[in-house]
Amino acid sequence: MSQKSEKYARGLTARMDKVEQDCRFVAALHSISDDTATELRRRTREKARLARQWRQRCMWLAVVAVTLAVALCLTIKVRADAAPVGESPVESIPIVAVAQEDYENEKIEAALLQNANKIEDCTVTWYTADTCGKQMGDPAYGITYSGLPVMEGLTCAVDTSVIPLYSDVFVEYAGGTIEQLWATDTGVKGNAVDIYTPDYNYAIQCGRQSLTVWWVGPEEVAN
Structure with a gap:
């Protein structure tokens, strides 16, 4: 093989090694990107789950508060209806x-x-x-x-x-x-x-x- 052909072969080998390294780098980069995306998706799902739980708890607390308020209003109304004329329903509630x-x-x-x-x-x-x-x-x-x-x-x-x-x-x-x-x-x-x-x-x-x-x-x- 002539010196020119040998030099060309060495250059081609070097370029192919460089391409192989680039391919491995891109593959690793894709792998890292996939892991990062997976982690982001996991965190997003976790935050969404927590948000749903928080909304449910707030909803239940609101329901309980409304129920207690309605019960108190009904109690006062019943006592007011049952209280004699001129008597304050608040005063008629025993302490x-x-x-x-x-x-x-x-x-x-x-x-x-x-x-x-x-x-x-x-x-x-x-x-x-x-x-x-x-x-x-x-x-x-x-x-x-x-x-x-x-x-x-x-x-x-x-x-x-x-x-x-x-x-x-x-x-x-x-x-x-x-x-x-x-x-x-x-x-x-x-x-x-x-x-x-x-x-x-x-x-x-x-x-x-x-x-x-x-x-x-x-x-x-x-x-």
Whole structure:
């Protein structure tokens, strides 16, 4: 073989090797592209599945919410139809928690009164922070003998030789209602209770009354 023919053969072989390499590269490229496409399709299907699940859950939640709303409206309507004329249907709906709490409070009160010390014909009066001999701005203004501030519906003054300080005091009014107070103040003598009120006119209006009073000492309450 001449040198020219040999050179041509070597060039042809080199070109064929190059073509073969290119073919292998293209094949590998196609393989990578197919894998990538497969992965993309898989992810797309997964996202579509999740989207369908989310839509289904939202739909069920909406159905449940609508059902509850309709049930509540029907309940209110039925109660409104059944309520007497002039009575608010909302007020006619029983509040179980409040009723249970009231019942428990009544039981506690009854148990305390059963073992309480009773004072019949106890002198009951009312006082305000202004009637305690202290001026507004005085650091002791509105402060009881115990050091606690006066509180409406809670504070009362007693003679500690009759009713110990910090006792629970129960005052029964003429109508039969019973108010529970706390003996944190002093300033009265004998069988007497002075109830705090922030309203001076109310204190004057109530005046002096002879009522039945029970008291339970702090030790007895703790036990």
